[in-house]
Amino acid sequence: MLFLLSGPSGVGKGTVRKALFKKEPHKLLYSISATTRKPRRGEVDGRDYFFTTKSKFEEMINAGQMLEYAQYVDNYYGTPKNWIDDQREQGNDVFMEIEVNGAMQVRAKVPDAILIFLLPPDLMQLRNRLELRGTESDEVIDERLKTARQEILMMTNYDYAVVNDKVDRAVKKVQTIIDAERLKAKRLANGYMKILEV
Numbered sequence: 001m002l003f004l005l006s007g008p009s010g011v012g013k014g015t016v017r018k019a020l021f022k023k024e025p026h027k028l029l030y031s032i033s034a035t036t037r038k039p040r041r042g043e044v045d046g047r048d049y050f051f052t053t054k055s056k057f058e059e060m061i062n063a064g065q066m067l068e069y070a071q072y073v074d075n076y077y078g079t080p081k082n083w084i085d086d087q088r089e090q091g092n093d094v095f096m097e098i099e100v101n102g103a104m105q106v107r108a109k110v111p112d113a114i115l116i117f118l119l120p121p122d123l124m125q126l127r128n129r130l131e132l133r134g135t136e137s138d139e140v141i142d143e144r145l146k147t148a149r150q151e152i153l154m155m156t157n158y159d160y161a162v163v164n165d166k167v168d169r170a171v172k173k174v175q176t177i178i179d180a181e182r183l184k185a186k187r188l189a190n191g192y193m194k195i196l197e198v
């Protein structure tokens with residue numbers, strides 16, 4: 001199965017994902033994205049992102065190596081396709097964490113993907129979280145918040161919305177969605193739902 005988490009910058013996608021993975025070791029595999037953004041302090045190439053150049057990224061796009069990609073506030077971000085295909089063929093569940101334009105490409109290409117949108121309690125808290133994280137300049141924070149307003153309007157295209165007020169509560173909700181979707185898929189695979197429909 002393919003689970004995808006989106007939401008505006010600073011809403012807490014990475015925080016929720018890391019907490020979820022601590023609770024669910026080995027059951028979900030994180031899809032590492034490629035980006036042309038410069039690494040932040042503490043970020044590791046091949047763990048947080050595959051950091052690359054604009055020209056290499058464009059080569060990958062032209063070679064059809066991206067499942068999806070987007071330009072987000074002056075940088076490219078995208079999901080290498082091969083890895084996702086390999087994992088799904090082996091029966092592993094994959095977890096993606098990406099912005100909304102890329103998510104809509106995944107929706108079109110992988111119709112059975114489960115799309116979850118993470119919301120902030122309000123826009124003021126989104127700004128506070130980005131400022132407290134301290135990884136972007138004021139200018140970039142303004143750009144990201146401007147983009148956030150458009151992104152939140154896309155929420156209706158998702159299967160689920162979860163408010164990240166408290167991290168542990170948001171993690172529990174995402175875990176519940178994953179468990180419910182896995183159960184649904186298992187029942188469908190066994191023909192259980194089909195029998196009920198008849």
Ligand SMILES: Nc1ncnc2c1ncn2[C@@H]1O[C@H](COP(=O)(O)OP(=O)(O)OP(=O)(O)O)[C@@H](O)[C@H]1O
Nearest residue numbers: 008009010011012013014015129133164165166167
């Ligand atoms: N529920 C929460 N309450 C308060 N602060 C939070 C909460 N969730 C995350 N944060 C904090 O908000 C900041 C942004 O979180 P995080 O980096 O996980 O967001 P993100 O959505 O992954 O951002 P980006 O898309 O820019 O990578 C971090 O400093 C994190 O510690």
Ligand SMILES: Nc1nc2c(ncn2[C@@H]2O[C@H](COP(=O)(O)O)[C@@H](O)[C@H]2O)c(=O)[nH]1
Nearest residue numbers: 009033069070072077078079097098099102
């Ligand atoms: N469309 C894609 N968006 C991605 C991907 N990897 C990350 N992202 C999103 O980009 C923004 C900015 O990320 P940041 O690390 O610079 O804060 C954020 O919304 C990420 O979720 C991807 O592969 N494709």
